[in-house]
Amino acid sequence: MPEGHTLHRVARDHRRLFVGQQLTASSPQERFAEGAGVLSGRRLEGVEAVGKHLFYHWAPKGRSKAADVLHIHLGLYGKFRLHKKRHEGAWPEPRGAVRLRIEGPDAAFDLNGPNRCELIDTAGYEAQLARLGPDPLRDDDPERAWRRISKSKTPIGPLLMNQEVIAGVGNIYRCESLHLLGIHPERAGKDLDRSEFDALWRKLVELMRIGVKHNRILIADPALVGKPRSRMTREEGLRIYKKANCPDCGSAIDQWTMAGRKVFACTTCQD
Structure with a gap:
């Protein structure tokens, strides 16, 4: 989707x-x-x-x-x-x-x-x-999402896929944003502090705006890839989604099913 x-x-x-x-x-x-x-x-x-x-x-x-x-x-x-x-x-x-x-x-x-x-x-x-939560690509107030997440025992991974919590986030943005911030998908929403939520919202805004500009999902830092985003391949543009090893520590990427989709995370870098 x-x-x-x-x-x-x-x-x-x-x-x-x-x-x-x-x-x-x-x-x-x-x-x-x-x-x-x-x-x-x-x-x-x-x-x-x-x-x-x-x-x-x-x-x-x-x-x-x-x-x-x-x-x-x-x-x-x-x-x-x-x-x-x-x-x-x-x-x-x-x-x-x-x-x-x-x-x-x-x-x-x-x-x-x-x-x-x-x-x-x-x-x-x-x-x-x-019926929809705030959208990172609109001038929506993220406070509604924080109220839902901060009170929920549900892991943040499924919460990010729930369109009533945050609208527009799919599986790739879920996996990549959580990895960039060192947040494990299994951590309960209520266990995120406000600064972590704010950083997550800002990261989603940043990454999804890049996606609109280039009409595809591009997560990787151009400085690390060695080429501008406009020239990145799909493989180069992603960091952990469907990858074997973590780009930061080299550990094997874990994968399992969450909210009906396969999630990818590094248990070394994400807690």
């Missing part, structure tokens, strides 16, 4: 390419035909990412005061395919089961295989936000 930086990058790109335009919507797969019909011909007013969710805000249609929101959650298999118009003519034929196609004057995108693709009203949008 894509981590939060991917959705924020999509939101950024779609704001640039589509916001302020009247767009055509269709559902080649026909599973979202009714919703596409509601949106087609309307102006897109905004796109935002919150955690692993995308929200597209549309202007009211005609005399209606209702402003529908398109809610998308990619899940495990969802993906976007972007098209840019380079010459006159039709857009490419849909590839696979395209749930939604959005077309503008100069760009279009296809959405395949999302977990959620639905129209919601303002109340539904606010309910979705209420």
Whole structure:
């Protein structure tokens, strides 16, 4: 499943390419035909990412005061395919089961295989936000996350994967951020002190912003790798995720299942 930086990058790109335009919507797969019909011909007013969710805000249609929101959650298999118009003519034929196609004057995108693709009203949008914890890539107050974590006997590893605690963090950011700060994933949330939580939040903000900029997860220090982030391979960009040995002490990296995902940690460096 894509981590939060991917959705924020999509939101950024779609704001640039589509916001302020009247767009055509269709559902080649026909599973979202009714919703596409509601949106087609309307102006897109905004796109935002919150955690692993995308929200597209549309202007009211005609005399209606209702402003529908398109809610998308990619899940495990969802993906976007972007098209840019380079010459006159039709857009490419849909590839696979395209749930939604959005077309503008100069760009279009296809959405395949999302977990959620639905129209919601303002109340539904606010309910979705209420279920999500603060997002490190937004100007959200981390205090809500600290209140949950500081009172919890649950290990910090699963807490970081709980989107109601912190929105947008996935398995790679979980493993890498905890290793950088020397915090073992099995340590109970209540056993973190405030300075450790604050350092964890800052580290997530830093790493996920790098992810948005480069459109991929890059954890390693360019000075240690010997090349800029833009030239790093995936293998070079990660420090402990799916690695055999700790880059700091050389000890073997332990791996086990936590919150349904395989977690990686160094028991020498993390306590």
